[in-house]
Amino acid sequence: MQIAKMSAAINSSNLLGEFPSASQVLAEIANAATPTESPNAETNRIQLTDSHCHLDFPIFDADREAVLARAQAEGVERFLVMGISAAQWPRLFALAQQYSSWRMAFGLHPYFLRDRIQNREPTFADFADDLALLPTFLEKGALAVGEIGLDATQPLFELQVELFKKQLHIAADMNLPVILHHRKTLDKMLPMVKKAGVSSGIVHAFSGSYQQAMQWVDAGFRIGVGGVITYPRAQKTRAAIAKVPLESLVLETDSPDMPLFGNQGNRNEPADIAKIAHALILLRE
């Protein structure tokens, strides 16, 4: 267990190292925009990362290589791809072996619980095998437990709570960060996370006030910034993201979901990380 804990601690620092904060990203963009004496364009190449995407989803099967090439052309070099269900974990793992730019998280996403059992509502007992299997997948080099959380707009809320608690404890035991999904549940989740002893992670697709964001930052979390900041109507979230320290922000797309403003209804792609970074620069001016 000691060795498992040590390797997990290394993974925790990997998450922060491989998915750098917005302060590092924006500094790199500023450097790249400033001509240097070096004639070598490679030294000016910006390295962007997408800290939250679902590139394993079948919607990318037909043109995954092209999607990755478009991302690379925009400087997006690394992708943290989320686990959503035990049925999906082997597929994610197999694809991550194929693409060296992918990093993995494994978890049970509250959206997909209904898919577990045909013809009836699933119960906590139906997930016993999945929860027992989760550490095995996490030990295959995962950087985080995710995507996990609570979604008040989805059914089976009591089951969501039980599964969330259990996965928080697995993350705490393995000293891994968590990637959190939330909808109308941010304030409910924070005490649960603290109680479980989880002390780092990313609040994916943050929307809320500056005060809410800083409560999570104070708990050791980073705030995921995606397409939402490109929507003029997202005033509260834009105001919050404008003030949260850049070191506590990370960039993400949630591809294929959450397209940027003007692109509603279309499939989202990690290449748009570059546009999100520029939207963030404008927001911080």
Ligand SMILES: [Zn+2]
């Ligand atoms: Zn997601």
